[in-house]
Amino acid sequence: MTIHRFPQDFLWGSATAAFQIEGAALEDGRRDSIWDTFCRVPGAIVNGDDGSVACDHYHRMPQDVALMKELGLQVYRFSSSWARVRPDDREFNPAGLDFYSRLVDELLGAGIRPWITLYHWDLPAAIPGGWTNRDTAHRFVEYAEKMAETLGDRVQDWTTLNEPWCSSLLSYAGGEHAPGHTDPREAVAAVHHLHLAHGLATRRLREVLPDDASVGLTLNFTVADPVDPDSPTDREAARRIDGLQNRLFLDPIFRGAYPDDVLADLNGLGLESHIRDGDLETISTPIDWLGVNYYNGAAVTGSPDNGPAPSPEANGRRVGNPNIGSEWVEFVPRGLPVTDMGWEIQPDGLRRLLERLHVEYTGPADIGMYVTENGCAMPDRADEDGFVDDQDRIGYLRGHFIAVEEAIAQGADVRGYFVWSLLDNFEWAWGYDKRFGIVRVDYETLERTPKASALFYRDVIAANAVEEE
Ligand code: GBH
Numbered sequence: 267m268t269i270h271r272f273p274q275d276f277l278w279g280s281a282t283a284a285f286q287i288e289g290a291a292l293e294d295g296r297r298d299s300i301w302d303t304f305c306r307v308p309g310a311i312v313n314g315d316d317g318s319v320a321c322d323h324y325h326r327m328p329q330d331v332a333l334m335k336e337l338g339l340q341v342y343r344f345s346s347s348w349a350r351v352r353p354d355d356r357e358f359n360p361a362g363l364d365f366y367s368r369l370v371d372e373l374l375g376a377g378i379r380p381w382i383t384l385y386h387w388d389l390p391a392a393i394p395g396g397w398t399n400r401d402t403a404h405r406f407v408e409y410a411e412k413m414a415e416t417l418g419d420r421v422q423d424w425t426t427l428n429e430p431w432c433s434s435l436l437s438y439a440g441g442e443h444a445p446g447h448t449d450p451r452e453a454v455a456a457v458h459h460l461h462l463a464h465g466l467a468t469r470r471l472r473e474v475l476p477d478d479a480s481v482g483l484t485l486n487f488t489v490a491d492p493v494d495p496d497s498p499t500d501r502e503a504a505r506r507i508d509g510l511q512n513r514l515f516l517d518p519i520f521r522g523a524y525p526d527d528v529l530a531d532l533n534g535l536g537l538e539s540h541i542r543d544g545d546l547e548t549i550s551t552p553i554d555w556l557g558v559n560y561y562n563g564a565a566v567t568g569s570p571d572n573g574p575a576p577s578p579e580a581n582g583r584r585v586g587n588p589n590i591g592s593e594w595v596e597f598v599p600r601g602l603p604v605t606d607m608g609w610e611i612q613p614d615g616l617r618r619l620l621e622r623l624h625v626e627y628t629g630p631a632d633i634g635m636y637v638t639e640n641g642c643a644m645p646d647r648a649d650e651d652g653f654v655d656d657q658d659r660i661g662y663l664r665g666h667f668i669a670v671e672e673a674i675a676q677g678a679d680v681r682g683y684f685v686w687s688l689l690d691n692f693e694w695a696w697g698y699d700k701r702f703g704i705v706r707v708d709y710e711t712l713e714r715t716p717k718a719s720a721l722f723y724r725d726v727i728a729a730n731a732v733e734e735e
Pocket of ligand 1: 283428429432486488559561562563564578597608609639686693694702
């Protein structure tokens with residue numbers, strides 16, 4: 267039996283996001299975020315679900331932290347809700363700030379390192395124009411500064427944005443995420459303004475935070491393989507998806523420039539018109555680490571002559587196509603096993619991704635990586651005690667842990683891993699239908715029950731090693 271051992275100071279944790287778990291949507295001064303309003307749009311969310319109660323984490327936070335401690339988590343990645351902290355985009359809300367302060371104290375008391383993300387998609391609805399408006403980047407800096415002043419004495423690890431691909435292309439062109447628009451020109455404006463928000467906030471955080479603070483951001487990646495590696499059009503499809511979903515976000519940050527080939531693919535959508543002098547210097551302010559979210563691989567094909575491919579499915583309905591300028595690219599299943607999301611299970615994609623990022627981006631910048639999200643929705647079935655024997659999720663996690671260890675053995679500087687997610691929670695357009703947790707949540711009673719995967723994860727953390735099956 268092969269045992270894969272992790273470096274001694276490797277960090278093991280789990281991740282959540284405010285809107286997906288907190289609930290208490292209109293309590294203690296919180297106001298609508300764009301996700302609260304989007305949930306009211308008929309048909310936007312499966313079953314008409316919303317975030318008003320979610321996992322009720324806002325009221326059950328101390329018990330949830332106790333649960334993390336039981337599982338042996340060393341670090342907890344959570345997000346703060348901008349709409350709770352500065353509800354109307356005017357005064358800051360003391361009760362909102364106090365919640366995150368109490369959460370941090372609870373974590374530190376339990377010996378768990380707090381890892382904060384400032385933006386996991388719950389933009390205050392009161393901000394005019396959302397991310398199409400350049401001014402939103404400046405509003406974000408004010409919010410980031412306030413959070414740093416409030417928590418900077420206790421929180422070392424700061425993330426500006428989670429997955430700007432989702433908050434730009436999937437939200438303003440794909441229409442699957444709030445605000446649910448399908449306008450490619452709005453999407454490129456959002457891309458640039460999110461980048462700007464990240465760069466400006468990184469600079470401000472460094473001014474406000476103590477010297478040993480660490481600032482980075484989390485991107486989501488698609489490892490796109492050509493269906494036929496010998497087909498020039500399939501290779502072109504793979505280049506385009508890599509450009510649009512990966513390099514469009516990596517290059518401004520690591521190289522201070524948008525990639526030329528992607529600008530050409532987006533020709534006519536006006537991305538350049540949003541760039542002002544100095545923006546790219548700001549955006550490429552050095553970061554201390556890169557957060558890597560990886561869920562699945564994808565095989566791509568298609569041809570511009572075929573016209574637009576059907577857009578990826580949102581929640582059983584087709585909306586816009588997030589692959590702007592490359593709408594003809596088609597994602598095709600290649601017969602691998604899939605999760606309950608229909609996403610193919612391909613741990614080797616994670617190994618390849620980490621090795622590539624190390625060689626092309628984080629290595630040259632001399633920074634490390636963290637896998638800030640990885641996990642799966644599975645068709646869980648609970649027994650009468652609420653226990654889920656999720657051997658399928660264990661298999662998924664085991665395969666991806668091994669992939670991370672193999673990447674490290676090949677020289678990739680990966681310093682930690684966070685399972686998505688601690689709890690079953692509000693899975694965006696899919697509502698409560700899809701369950702990503704290693705802990706089951708009964709949405710009737712809100713009771714939490716660790717699944718078999720949580721117990722497996724506890725053992726992996728304790729051993730700092732994973733066995734091949
Ligand atoms: C993350 O986003 C989020 O950060 C988190 O909040 C969320 O709950 C979690 O993942 C689970 O969804 O074209 O079919 O190959 C996920 C980002 C981007 C991952 C699109 C899957 C491609 C699917 N997703 N990606 S496909």
